[in-house]
Amino acid sequence: MNTNAEEKENKVYPGRKEEPVSGLETEKNKGNDAGRAVIDIYLKGGSKFKSGLFKSNRAILFSLALLAFALSLAAGCTKSAIDNETEYADIGNPYVALVIEPKDAKMITGTYKQFAVNAVDLDGKYTKVAAVVWSTTYGHITAKGEFVAPEEPGYAVVTAKFANLAVSTQVYIESSNQIKEYFVVPESGEVEVGRSAQLVFRARNAAGEFLPVLASWSADIGNITNTGYYSAPGSPTMAKITARVGRLEAYSYLSIISVRPDSIAVSPLTATVAAGASQQFTAIAYDERGNAVSPKGIIWTTTYGQITSDGLYTSPASPAAALVMAHIGNVYAVGYINSAAGATATSLDISPVNAVMRVGESRQFTVIAYDSNGIQVALPTVATWSAVNGSVNSTGLFTAYPASPGLATLKVFSGTLSKEITLLITE
Secondary structure, eight states: OOHHHHHHHHOOOTTOOOOOOOHHHHHHHHHHHHHHHHHHHHHHHHHHSHHHHTTOHHHHHHHHHHHHHHHHHHHHHHHHHHHHHHHHHHHSSOEEEEEEESSSEEEETTOEEEOEEEEEETTOOEEEOOOOEEEESSSEEOTTSEEEOOSSOEEEEEEEEETTEEEEEEEEEEOTTOOOEEEEESSEEEEETTOEEEOEEEEEOTTSOBOOOOOEEEESSSEEOTTOEEEOOSSOEEEEEEEEETTEEEEEEEEEEOOOOSEEEEESSEEEEOTTOEEEOEEEEEOTTSOEEOOSOOEEEESSSEEOTTOEEEOOSSOOOEEEEEEETTEEEEEEEEETTOOOOOEEEEESSSOEEETTOEEEOEEEEEOTTSOEEOOSSOOEEEEESEEEOTTOEEEEOOSSSEEEEEEEEETTEEEEEEEEEEO
């Protein structure tokens, strides 16, 4: 029975090529074959039992139920195959960790900081991710990872979640008014004796911003005001300046020095030097308070013979009296050289001879002694100076200060000898 129909179904048609099918297509075909099998049953049955099957309502309902079952079975097989394939495709190279930046951040109250997250896969590759869920234990963080520090100092833990991964970092919130760094300007330096210098206390917060802080001041030597204005003592020393803010202290160390010479002394004052011989001279400078200073740039000169920049005098082959002078700016000192022949001075001369000066101007004058032959010789004694309409010091530095422009007189004495010149003083 039905042999011809079965043979027809199993018959291979010429020219028809059978193609291999994938697992997914096999599952689909199974579902489709099940549906066709149910339909075939009823078609075949209908051809055999035409009179009874389609006349029965119960049979019709039963047929529809079987058809629905076959269709659902086919749909289930297809979905299962698709899901399995999709799951396999999603596995790929999954993320295994998250990295958050910045790590262990420090912030100032009321400021903002942006955080970001990268996902790391099995190969160590970093990928920036945006679909992150942010949270914090203190302060506020936006959906885009911008953390807003509160107005009060504290500590927060910021957490980022992505997929089934999470990462956290710490945030330390410090007060914008809290001092993190402090110092005195200058921290060290030099101040001349008797002079003053302004010191400043500086304080910064954790963000590097300067804070308006007032310090109290003290000095172990010298005087300092509550604004940091320091006055040095009258002699060279070291001074320690202290600035205090609460329990905080900052220091400045100052060297009190003398650098402005007011007078110079040459040693030895008088020396007898033979032909071709040498004599070392030294110069000591003093400030206006009598403190010895060691200034640089002392210049040495002589009226006869040679002298080095270090004060080493050498007499020529024909010895004669000479002056050795050391000066810094307008400050002079004089030493005297007697020739080995011991010639006697018979006259004095002042240099420069003709001088025109302005009121208040200063100028250095020197005295030279000559023997009866007009040869320069040593002064009989140390020279002393006097002046009219002006002042002169022991080295011959004259300062003009007449009541009005006119004439001034400068005079020098050495032993029994003297010399006087007249100076013209102008406005």
